[in-house]
Amino acid sequence: MNLTSSDLTTPIAKPHLSIRPPSGWQALDLREVWQFRDLLLSLAARDVKLRYRQTALGALWVLLQPLLGAGILSFVFNRLASLPTGSVPPILFSYVGMLSFTLFSSTLSKASSSLVGNSQLISKVYFPRLILPLSTVLSSLVDFGVGLLMLVVLMAIYRIPPTLALLSLPFWLGLIILLSLGFGLFFSAVMVTYRDVQYVLPVLISFLTFASPIAYTATFVASKTPVGLHTFYFLLNPLASLIDVARWAMLGSGQVLWNYVGWASLISIAAFVGGLLSFRQMEQRFADVI
């Protein structure tokens, strides 16, 4: 145990740490999260390392999963139901939609189960609990990054040049993450008490797979439904507009319904803030209940 002598001779006048009973709403202590940033990285690294250990295809699964998903949706929506994809080849179109959707769904499901999955840590060690759901974002982003490389290859094959719209992509990805994290934080905290969440979530995600414009466009939904109904759709599923606008950023073509993108952005930010506050509120009980 290394301790320099200066550490010991320094008189500590005021307590290094005071522990008090919980009172009302908890302040967001982001400084503490920052102190534990190494843990954030370590947990994300663990997640990435472990996921494809003892698999034959290894990291190839990162590419195969969205590609296969896109293929299936593309077959159903574009081939069987012949929904239009504009000038973009259907498989590329669906793949781009699938990338954004996977970013959302994997963050949501991993963040939601992050507390229960690490219950042993929570009951034995102290660290800011926010670290657990936050670390899942990093590992989802790694997958997204690999998927993006594949996209470059696909775009080169289909000779689709990137446009300036690409510069706005980080912004839309940020919103997708805020949205998924907002719900992820809330669900993870609820799951500590009610394990139902882990059964509801896969159903919700597979429902969203069809309800989100992965192999079709939001514009198409808007053109086929009366205004009242599609307003309802876009407000209920803010992910729809975000997937659409992220596709526009990546491929540089297609129409974007900007007013709904605006709403979706606001809803995402609100979801994140709400998730964060409810997480902090429920956090006090985690170690006692889990």
Added chain:
Amino acid sequence: MSSKDIAVSVRGLSKAYTIAHNAPKHTMVGEALMHRLKHPFQRAEKETFWALKDVEFDIQKGDVVGIIGRNGAGKSTLLKILSRITKPTTGQIDLYGRVGSLLEVGTGFHPELTGRENIFLNGAILGMRKREIERQFDAIVDFAGVEQFLDTPVKRYSSGMYVRLAFAVAAHLSPYILIIDEVLAVGDIEFQKKCLGKIGDVAKGGRTVLFVSHNMQTVNQMCSSAILFKSGRIEMQGGTKECVSQYLKLSKKEETQSKVFAPHDEVICLLDISLSQGGQTAEFLTSHPIDITASVVSKGLSVEELICGFILYDEINNEILSTFFNDMGDCEEPRHFNGTYKFSCSIPANILNEGKYRLIFDVGIAKKQRVTSDDTHFLEFTIKNIDGVASRFGLGTVWRSSPVLPLWDWNSSQQDAR
């Protein structure tokens, strides 16, 4: 003593848990909702259980404090609050310095990750920065002695290696206040000694250690003072020796280690056997007698025919002694045993030295039949020397390695004329 010497200050600390009696605990939203719908006005009968109540103490810097008490006395709750895992219900705690807690060795180890990866992950979980871990990496690996296996997944480690690595990571944290909960229950003796040495070094470095253990010998050796908990309150606070002996007195409750056997319809049958020492059931002190009982059903056997006794073996199966109820043939009453009888005796204080023992019962009919077997009719126990012979030097077994540890009367009288 000035206030800057204080490392931990606890005032009016209480922790309540709510136990719902009537209402079943719902972990399903649906169940909870249905229950609400069916019984809209029912109030769950809630009982508040105080795991800790009005606890107050100060700990000086550089002290090694033993936290002792029976299971459920509130020790673990205290440590959980001090290490911030759970919040107190009332009270104030001020900690002067970074706290490192070792509530369970190997928490956060992942079996699929290699030793190297786990060192970094576990270090991060315990709050170390990456640079700190890198600085301590060699020391950790060296302490654990796992150089060759650094790149092997820890699931392939032997349990000893696993524990060593886990302790090594935790021990190389550099907190001012170190909280340790029963970590030394694992690992071999050699390693335990190494760990205790490490903890001693921490204290010598001027840092504070809170040490929870049920092993009174370790507490006695390690701690400069102790706090004894009883049902959530502090029962006693002060010198280690006083607290330990008070703890041993508290545990005088009737509790025995016992085995019960299925009765069978023979002339003689052993019903149950038990072992205790003032409430302790498996860990005894050399300085107190150990009570042994056996219940036997006999159908008309005479005192000459009936065999009831036990043979004592040590850890490596050496026979130490054997004793039977009618060893001297002087058992007058009754001459015939018809019914259920309880035979009891006690191994006197200051006879057996430290060690692990196995007591095999021998019950049967003389020269005819033995109804007990070595594999089932036995009890095991450990004897420790804390306050027995030679303990006044605080040296324990190091000084006496003989199988017996008798306390005999010695006289000394001066012979040369004055």
